[in-house]
Amino acid sequence: MSDNHPRTGSLCLRNRMAARRLLLLPACCLFFLTGGSVHAEEASQVSSSPANAAIHIKYTIYTHWLPVMKLETSFLLEQTRYNVAMQARAEGLLSIFTRLRIQSVATGTIRDNAVLPTRYDSQGLSRSAQRHVVLDYQQGQPVVTLQEPKETDREPVPDELRQHGMDILSTMAKVILTVRKTGHCDGAYDVFDGIRVSHFTLKTTGQDMKPDVFQDRKVPAMRCEFSGYQTAGFIKGHQAKALREPHGGTVWFINVDGYGPVPVRTEIDHPKVGHLTVKLDKLEKGAG
Template identity: 30%
Template sequence: MAQQRSAAASAPSAQNIHLRYGVFVHGYHALSADADYVLQPWGYGVETHLYTVGLASWFLTLNLMSSTQGRFNGDDVAPISFNNSGFAHGEEETTHIDFDLSGPHVTVLLPVEKQREPLPEPELKQSIDMLSFLVELTHRLSLKHDCTLSRPIFDGVRLSYLEVHGPSQTTIPKDHGSYFKSDALKCEFTGRQIGGFSLSTHFKAAQSSPHQGAVWFVHDQQGGFIPARVEFAHYKLGQILVVLQSAPKISTVVRPQTH
């Protein structure tokens, strides 16, 4: 009986998938990103770490930890909370957002933001965080082999709108140290900022203009569909490339059970 209780208490409940990416700006490896996520039938959890590397760290310092958790509702996601904290733009930053049926609620925002234009309420109410959007895209692709999706995205300050369509069958490019060199499904997207513009910005026209991008998914025997490459245009930095550079690491998550 004791053995049965012990086995139940240590029953594996899910798997954690760890991914490591290189982030290239104009072809130069300026940042690295680590991601860990757990997907279960009822919901998800994601943690990411984005940081400067190499010569880029001589000129700027960026070290940000982000996390989100939420539930699945059929094809859709319902985020519960999002957190982002660390060092960027020369200072410590912290953002925490709670989500409910009425939309996102920013409970922590440091430093206090400068004056910005109002956020459009209908889109804000429907918005989710960026990590939850990526989970939803992966989830939809896994369930339906479809990545047609459009959503408002909120980071606590800025509101954007992303539209994705596809996928198309292709081969993942082999450049920039890509770990995968195999067939892939490519989803193309368009993004633009729709709210939260700084009152003093000189870039509103560029920020609100559509910017093109694409994400390549590969199918891993253990990890399922995995985002292996992302390309997109940034209104200020130009072309940005994110490449998965090492094998996915899969580990078992054991959830203790209480009786």
């Protein structure tokens, strides 16, 4: 049966539309996609004091139970510094329509439990082009020092919104440090990725764990509800009503022995993408 057949052509069109919608997911939402379900031998509910060691986690993102993206994250959160890296690449259905592959790294210092970013560097193939964005933090404020190619089709981000923002990976570090210190995830965050700003809020809502994507077992964890919406950096001439309206989901944390809290499962509802679930494939602890 060829693509010219009405039924097959309609299915291919829906698949292409689904892939394009996935590409509309803001980079800042990737934080809430770093989740899964940890194997019992790899995590415990009572953690020792967080060690100065890196932790590496691999995930698969699913939509309608089909894999669409692979994520790999690496965290190093010490007493005085942090380094967070993330790699994302298209998988399954999404890989048919795009060669999405992005690598991002954020570095900074930690002082009195405050995250102070120094640099964010993100590059790779996205939206049919090689892209590279670098944010350098000057007096605590993010400044775009490299943007290739220029995003000329977007509205400029107002200084008052940009200056309170922080890149997504540094935001991830800030949330994890908050959970370490307080045992809760409550907070509000403005995320700036170099071209857009989004506002997110998190709220602790209890202790539980939904079943794994493919299994019936449950893992107890701290449950946090989140909500977010884009506030600046919209494409010129587009109303983008769906992006301006709040969307959210749920993220669960458990304590990994010798490291501390780790997001271990996420479910997200996005107006353009729909419902996404993430499964953790592998968790490793390494030397710092």
